[in-house]
Amino acid sequence: MKLWVIAESKLVAGKAKELRRVSLELMDKAREFGDCMLVDFDGLERYIAAPAVRALAKKAEVDKPDLVLVGSTPSGRDLAASLAAHLGWAYAGDCTDVRPGQGGVEVARTMYAGKVRATVRLSLPAVVAVRPNAFPLPKIARLQFNETMVSAGTGGEKVAFLRFEPTKEAKGGVPLSEARVIVSGGRGLKGPENWKLLEELARELGAALGASRAVTDAGWRPNEEQVGQTGKTVAPDLYIAVGISGAIQHLAGMTQSKTIVAINKDPDADIFKVADYGVVADAFAFVPALTAEVKKSKAAA
Numbered sequence: 001m002k003l004w005v006i007a008e009s010k011l012v013a014g015k016a017k018e019l020r021r022v023s024l025e026l027m028d029k030a031r032e033f034g035d036c037m038l039v040d041f042d043g044l045e046r047y048i049a050a051p052a053v054r055a056l057a058k059k060a061e062v063d064k065p066d067l068v069l070v071g072s073t074p075s076g077r078d079l080a081a082s083l084a085a086h087l088g089w090a091y092a093g094d095c096t097d098v099r100p101g102q103g104g105v106e107v108a109r110t111m112y113a114g115k116v117r118a119t120v121r122l123s124l125p126a127v128v129a130v131r132p133n134a135f136p137l138p139k140i141a142r143l144q145f146n147e148t149m150v151s152a153g154t155g156g157e158k159v160a161f162l163r164f165e166p167t168k169e170a171k172g173g174v175p176l177s178e179a180r181v182i183v184s185g186g187r188g189l190k191g192p193e194n195w196k197l198l199e200e201l202a203r204e205l206g207a208a209l210g211a212s213r214a215v216t217d218a219g220w221r222p223n224e225e226q227v228g229q230t231g232k233t234v235a236p237d238l239y240i241a242v243g244i245s246g247a248i249q250h251l252a253g254m255t256q257s258k259t260i261v262a263i264n265k266d267p268d269a270d271i272f273k274v275a276d277y278g279v280v281a282d283a284f285a286f287v288p289a290l291t292a293e294v295k296k297s298k299a300a301a
Contacts (some may be wrong), residue, residue: 184210188243246271
C-alpha cells in the first residue's frame with residue numbers, strides 16, 4: 001500500500017523546523033502499511049485551502065497514493081475533507097485509529113458525544129484525518145524524518161510551496177495538544193475571575209491550561225483551550241481536572257492521559273470514575289494549598 005502522511009510543522013525561532021507531535025505519531029503509525037512518503041508544507045505565511053488542495057490533488061494524480069493520513073487539527077481537518085472531495089475519494093474524519101483491513105482500511109471513530117465507538121471500513125483510495133494523541137509518540141529523533149520530506153509542486157501555479165498556519169499555542173507557550181502536564185478547569189470554578197488559581201498552579205508545574213466545553217461556551221476561556229469531543233484530544237503524563245463534573249463529552253478528550261487527578265467537592269461526580277487520584281475538596285481552598293506545596297518542593301530540590 002502506498003501511503004502519504006501530510007505533515008504540519010511547528011515553528012521554532014520563527015521558522016518551520018520541527019514536525020508537530022501528531023505528524024510524528026502518524027509517521028510511526030504509517031510503518032504498519034508499507035511504503036510511505038511525508039509531504040511537508042513550507043513557504044507561505046498561512047495555510048490557504050484552495051491552493052493547497054489544488055497542489056496536492058495534482059501531485060496525487062501523478063504519485064497515486066492509496067491512503068493519505070492527515071492530523072485532525074483545525075487546518076488538517078479542512079484540508080483532508082477538501083482534498084477527498086476534490087479527488088472523489090473516500091473520507092473519514094476525527095478518527096482515533098487506522099489500520100489495514102480487508103480490501104482497504106479500518107478506522108475507529110467515536111460517535112454521539114463519545115457514547116459509541118464505531119469501526120468503519122473504507123475502500124481505497126482514501127483520506128483519513130486522525131486525532132492528535134491517538135497514538136504513542138515514537139521514540140525517534142525528529143531529524144530522521146527530514147530525509148523523506150518533499151514539496152507539493154503546484155504545476156505552474158503561483159504558489160510553489162505550502163505550509164499550515166501555525167496552531168495557536170496555550171498561554172505560557174505550552175501547546176495544549178503537546179503538553180505533558182495539563183491543568184484543566186470546569187464550571188466548578190464559578191467564573192473567569194477565578195482562573196488565576198489554575199494559572200498559578202500551571203505556571204509552577206510548567207503546564208498548559210485546559211477547559212471544559214461549558215467553560216468555553218460561557219466565554220470564560222478561549223476555544224483553543226477546550227478539551228473534549230468537540231475540542232482537543234490530549235494525552236499528557238499528568239491531567240489535573242479542577243471543578244469538572246466529568247461529562248462524557250469531556251472524558252472523550254482526556255481519558256488517554258497517563259495519570260488523572262480529579263479535584264471536586266461532589267463525591268459522586270463522574271470524573272472520579274476515570275481518575276487515578278481523587279480529591280473531594282473545595283477547589284478554592286485546595287488548589288492554593290497544592291500550589292504552595294509545589295513551590296515548596298521546587299525550592300527544596
